[in-house]
Amino acid sequence: MKKFIINLNNRTIAIIVISAIIIIDQIVKILIKTNMTLGEDIHVFGNWFIIHFTENAGMAFGLSFGGDIGKYLLTIFRIVVVVLIIWYLLKLLKQEKVPKGVIIGISAFIAGALGNTIDSVFYGVLFSSSHWGQVAEFLSAEGGYSTWFQGHVVDMFYFPIIDTHLPSWFPIAPNKHIIFFRPVFNVADSFVTCSAVYLIFFQRRFFGSLQHAKKEKIKN
Numbered sequence: 001m002k003k004f005i006i007n008l009n010n011r012t013i014a015i016i017v018i019s020a021i022i023i024i025d026q027i028v029k030i031l032i033k034t035n036m037t038l039g040e041d042i043h044v045f046g047n048w049f050i051i052h053f054t055e056n057a058g059m060a061f062g063l064s065f066g067g068d069i070g071k072y073l074l075t076i077f078r079i080v081v082v083v084l085i086i087w088y089l090l091k092l093l094k095q096e097k098v099p100k101g102v103i104i105g106i107s108a109f110i111a112g113a114l115g116n117t118i119d120s121v122f123y124g125v126l127f128s129s130s131h132w133g134q135v136a137e138f139l140s141a142e143g144g145y146s147t148w149f150q151g152h153v154v155d156m157f158y159f160p161i162i163d164t165h166l167p168s169w170f171p172i173a174p175n176k177h178i179i180f181f182r183p184v185f186n187v188a189d190s191f192v193t194c195s196a197v198y199l200i201f202f203q204r205r206f207f208g209s210l211q212h213a214k215k216e217k218i219k220n
Contacts, residue, residue: 011093013100014107021111025187026118029154033123034138038130041158048161054184055130055152068150075120075149082113102203108195115188116153123151155184 008016032053036042042051057071089106092098124146130136136145146152162180166173199207 008100010098010100010103013103014089014093017104017107018111018114021108021187021191022115022118025111025115025191028156028187029115029119030138032156033127033130033136033154035135037133037135039132047163048159050158050160051156052158052184053130054155056155057152071120072149075117078113078117078120082110082117085110085113099203099206102199102206105195105199105203108191109199112188112190112192112195115186115191119153120151121149123154124148125151127151153186155186155189157186157190158184 032051036051036053038053038055040053043049044051057074085106089103089110092103092106123144125144125148127136127138127144128140128142129145159181160179162178164178166176166178168174170176
């Protein structure tokens with residue numbers, strides 16, 4: 001596999017990574033959306049790994065951003081960010097000796113951001129509403145549950161690894177219910193987070209060299 005990747009050029013790698021992640025992300029979301037009711041659980045590994053169908057207004061890990069206007073602003077902001085990062089990726093693809101790890105990391109980030117953007121832009125029109133006890137339909141005769149740019153992002157992965165209460169003798173918030181990890185997320189969220197962490201911690205040398213080259217250029 002490693003040899004196969006080495007033999008590919010950076011442009012091909014970017015196309016494969018972005019396409020594969022978006023396809024996987026959308027397949028999982030559509031399967032969840034059209035087969036589960038809102039709030040339904042499937043326990044994959046006891047109470048530690050649960051497929052829990054929920055939707056949010058557009059931000060990562062189940063967070064929301066106030067009202068219809070906030071939703072429009074959030075979707076537009078996400079599109080602008082994706083366009084800017086794609087522009088940056090295209091610049092890197094024109095350069096020589098850019099590490100394949102950098103291309104993979106940036107491509108994965110773009111794919112994750114695009115995956116959730118697709119939900120926000122299209123899902124309100126393409127799907128009927130999901131309810132407790134009602135499974136959504138794709139291209140329902142009754143129409144979608146919302147309008148363009150007002151779709152909800154589908155989340156499903158839930159890892160409540162620690163689910164307990166603080167002891168009664170604990171000095172701060174005794175008997176408080178503690179859940180870790182509480183957020184519900186999707187494939188796109190995980191790739192955005194993991195690619196960002198990867199680029200920050202494992203590709204610092206490359207981005208540091210770019211900053212050094214810019215400073216040298218300014219001096220000269």
